[in-house]
Amino acid sequence: MLIRSQNNANVISKHHPAPSPPLLRERVGVGQAGAEDQPCRWKLKRGSVLKEHNQTTSGFALKIATVWRGLERVTRFLGTVGTGCILALMILTTTDVVLRYVLGIPLKGAYEVSEMLMVSSVFLGMAYTQLFHEHINADFLVSRLSRHTNLVTETVLLLPALLIYGLLAWQGAIFFVDALRTGEYRWGLLRIPLWPARLMVPLGASFLCLRFIGEIVINFRRLLNWNKEAS
Numbered sequence: 001m002l003i004r005s006q007n008n009a010n011v012i013s014k015h016h017p018a019p020s021p022p023l024l025r026e027r028v029g030v031g032q033a034g035a036e037d038q039p040c041r042w043k044l045k046r047g048s049v050l051k052e053h054n055q056t057t058s059g060f061a062l063k064i065a066t067v068w069r070g071l072e073r074v075t076r077f078l079g080t081v082g083t084g085c086i087l088a089l090m091i092l093t094t095t096d097v098v099l100r101y102v103l104g105i106p107l108k109g110a111y112e113v114s115e116m117l118m119v120s121s122v123f124l125g126m127a128y129t130q131l132f133h134e135h136i137n138a139d140f141l142v143s144r145l146s147r148h149t150n151l152v153t154e155t156v157l158l159l160p161a162l163l164i165y166g167l168l169a170w171q172g173a174i175f176f177v178d179a180l181r182t183g184e185y186r187w188g189l190l191r192i193p194l195w196p197a198r199l200m201v202p203l204g205a206s207f208l209c210l211r212f213i214g215e216i217v218i219n220f221r222r223l224l225n226w227n228k229e230a231s
Contacts, residue, residue, distance in 0.1 A: 155216055165209050
């Protein structure tokens with residue numbers, strides 16, 4: 001039995017299922033994009049990193065995929081908030097400069113608020129940047145590795161990154177709780193509580209760690225599938 005599209009251009013047999021969705025990582029670098037032995041580096045495409053597993057996930061794995069997609073939505077939201085902080089910082093700084101040097105009336109508390117906005121924009125955007133693998137990295141050596149070696153190297157390097165940012169999230173949470181309990185505030189023209197800014201550190205670092213954990217698991221699964229196909 002054949003199923004024809006409306007324009008009769010494509011014919012798909014029920015005995016030949018449609019090809020699986022393309023991988024969400026594309027090779028960028030020297031040589032042709034499809035060559036296994038060419039130097040390459042990996043760049044994450046926009047979209048959920050679990051879409052390539054949708055046809056094989058079931059049961060508990062499907063629940064994990066659902067949680068992962070929810071985490072991705074939260075990560076995008078935090079990135080949007082971080083972008084809003086940058087916009088607010090630009091407006092605040094411009095307004096302060098105009099009032100200070102044109103009208104001679106400095107904006108009260110602009111310096112203190114700009115510090116908090118800067119911290120928020122940095123930490124809220126870390127996980128969002130990792131979502132697209134856009135953090136600064138030196139790939140002069142990794143770009144010359146094969147696909148399999150590249151994936152192994154990436155997985156191994158994610159482990160110390162997870163440890164470092166896990167410690168940052170842990171210590172940041174301690175400082176946040178202490179600032180909230182003691183009512184710590186920023187000295188200046190305005191008394192601004194510091195707990196919102198201190199919250200951004202463990203919040204951003206925690207979501208970045210969750211990204212690391214998810215990518216480690218997915219990379220490990222890819223390596224297992226790779227070895228099965230090779231054998």
